[in-house]
Amino acid sequence: MHHRNHSLVTSKIKASMSRKGNCWDNACMENLFSHFKSECFHLYSHQTAEEVKDAVRRYIRFYNYQRFQEKLNNLSPYEYRTQAS
Template sequence: MHSDQEFKYTSRQYSSLLNQYGLKASISRKGNCWDNASMENFFSHFKTECFYLHSFQSAKQVKHAAQQYIRFYNHARFQTKLNNLSPYEYRTQAA
């Protein structure tokens, strides 16, 4: 679970909760905003292109929409920074 160094993410209570669910903590380096940049960019797109467009009635619907969006994002959504290819196309081309 990646987070910044905010107090709530460095507390013993949070650490215990992660351990309870078998998760490992990953914390950004102090003063380095770029550690989270790629995930913050993804979640910004996810919220505006998927999450805010629907009214979900259950956690199952949210999970399904998230899975569909991740597939779309990786396989069909072109990105200017990747020469107008999807991440999958870009990685395939590089291989």
């Protein structure tokens, strides 16, 4: 077993790549991190780990509940998921 795989197994973490060499497997997370970095992280100076954690919490809430997305008919992810309810 490779060292990385052993660490994943012992930590009970599932690898996100489902197929070898398929770059689309992680596309949604790469997209989220790209938006986070450009819309939040690089815009503000964080001095402590707690400030970074707070920024991440605020951004995730903003992304899910307020940030509209064209691909979701200009709705936030939350609005899009709940419109059929």
